[in-house]
Amino acid sequence: MRHTKIGTLPMLMQRVTASIRYRSGRVAAAILPEWVVSAAIVMQRHKANIGMFPNIIWPKTFNEKVLHRILFDRRPILTRLQDKYAVRDYVTDRLGEDALPRLYWVGANPAAMPFDELPDRFVVKATHGSGWYRLVSDKAVVDRQELIAQCTFWLSQNYYCGEREWVYKYITPRILVEEYVNDGTGPEPIRYKVFVFHGNAQVITAEVGVPGQASHSFYGRSWERLAGFYPWWKVIDTLVRPPHLDELVRYAEILAGRLDFVRVDLYDTEAGVRFGEMTTCPGGGTLPFSPREFDRYLGNLWI
Numbered sequence: 001m002r003h004t005k006i007g008t009l010p011m012l013m014q015r016v017t018a019s020i021r022y023r024s025g026r027v028a029a030a031i032l033p034e035w036v037v038s039a040a041i042v043m044q045r046h047k048a049n050i051g052m053f054p055n056i057i058w059p060k061t062f063n064e065k066v067l068h069r070i071l072f073d074r075r076p077i078l079t080r081l082q083d084k085y086a087v088r089d090y091v092t093d094r095l096g097e098d099a100l101p102r103l104y105w106v107g108a109n110p111a112a113m114p115f116d117e118l119p120d121r122f123v124v125k126a127t128h129g130s131g132w133y134r135l136v137s138d139k140a141v142v143d144r145q146e147l148i149a150q151c152t153f154w155l156s157q158n159y160y161c162g163e164r165e166w167v168y169k170y171i172t173p174r175i176l177v178e179e180y181v182n183d184g185t186g187p188e189p190i191r192y193k194v195f196v197f198h199g200n201a202q203v204i205t206a207e208v209g210v211p212g213q214a215s216h217s218f219y220g221r222s223w224e225r226l227a228g229f230y231p232w233w234k235v236i237d238t239l240v241r242p243p244h245l246d247e248l249v250r251y252a253e254i255l256a257g258r259l260d261f262v263r264v265d266l267y268d269t270e271a272g273v274r275f276g277e278m279t280t281c282p283g284g285g286t287l288p289f290s291p292r293e294f295d296r297y298l299g300n301l302w303i
């Protein structure tokens with residue numbers, strides 16, 4: 001898959017949407033108390049995506065509990081885990097450096113990115129947002145100035161202002177260049193997203209393909225198929241059990257520690273399990289599940 005030009009309609013729409021959310025959030029915050037703005041935005045978004053307003057005071061479903069965390073939980077550890085650079089030290093302390101993709105460069109000036117010293121394939125990501133990354137599968141065809149412009153745009157944004165996810169608010173904006181993780185399945189490795197509740201890995205989402213166009217399925221920790229799915233995504237009929245499933249579950253539980261909930265995203269490669277990222281507020285509390293009872297099932301796992 002080639003990643004060359006940003007001037008495609010989806011990327012332009014991403015920029016426009018981010019800019020509108022950022023500006024509207026700043027305007028509203030200047031008039032109303034911050035918690036009022038955040039509550040109004042996330043509750044309306046929940047209603048639009050799921051069809052009803054959430055109960056954020058006595059949450060029952062998984063999405064409601066994510067929203068409760070967004071609005072009321074201010075533990076510093078959540079920000080540390082969401083910061084894609086700071087979390088590397090956290091992972092190293094618990095699993096060692098071998099669990100991490102190699103770090104080639106980190107900085108706040110994209111123009112200083114050492115292109116000539118980078119391998120042919122690498123990943124560029126921002127520390128302070130969700131979905132802000134570029135997978136470079138062939139350095140020879142990359143427009144360097146365009147990539148610098150994309151990174152500069154990311155650095156100019158505060159993800160919190162649009163999405164109201166507090167964990168992002170004070171993350172230092174930086175750009176990371178990391179190793180391209182290859183599991184042999186295609187340009188995008190399979191992403192195993194492990195939902196860990198109170199130290200126990202309970203549910204795994206497997207995602208195959210390019211984010212936004214991926215197929216997926218939900219599994220239990222022993223790779224038994226679960227009934228839930230995201231209704232707007234393609235569903236995988238069958239997916240082979242990951243070769244290092246036991247290690248994958250163990251890594252997720254070690255990283256989650258005693259937290260009430262965190263999602264740990266991992267890759268399964270020939271050399272073993274590799275870390276992707278940690279997510280404290282999946283989907284911003286607005287992910288519709290089908291059947292709807294699956295939202296309650298996940299919520300029941302989170303005390």
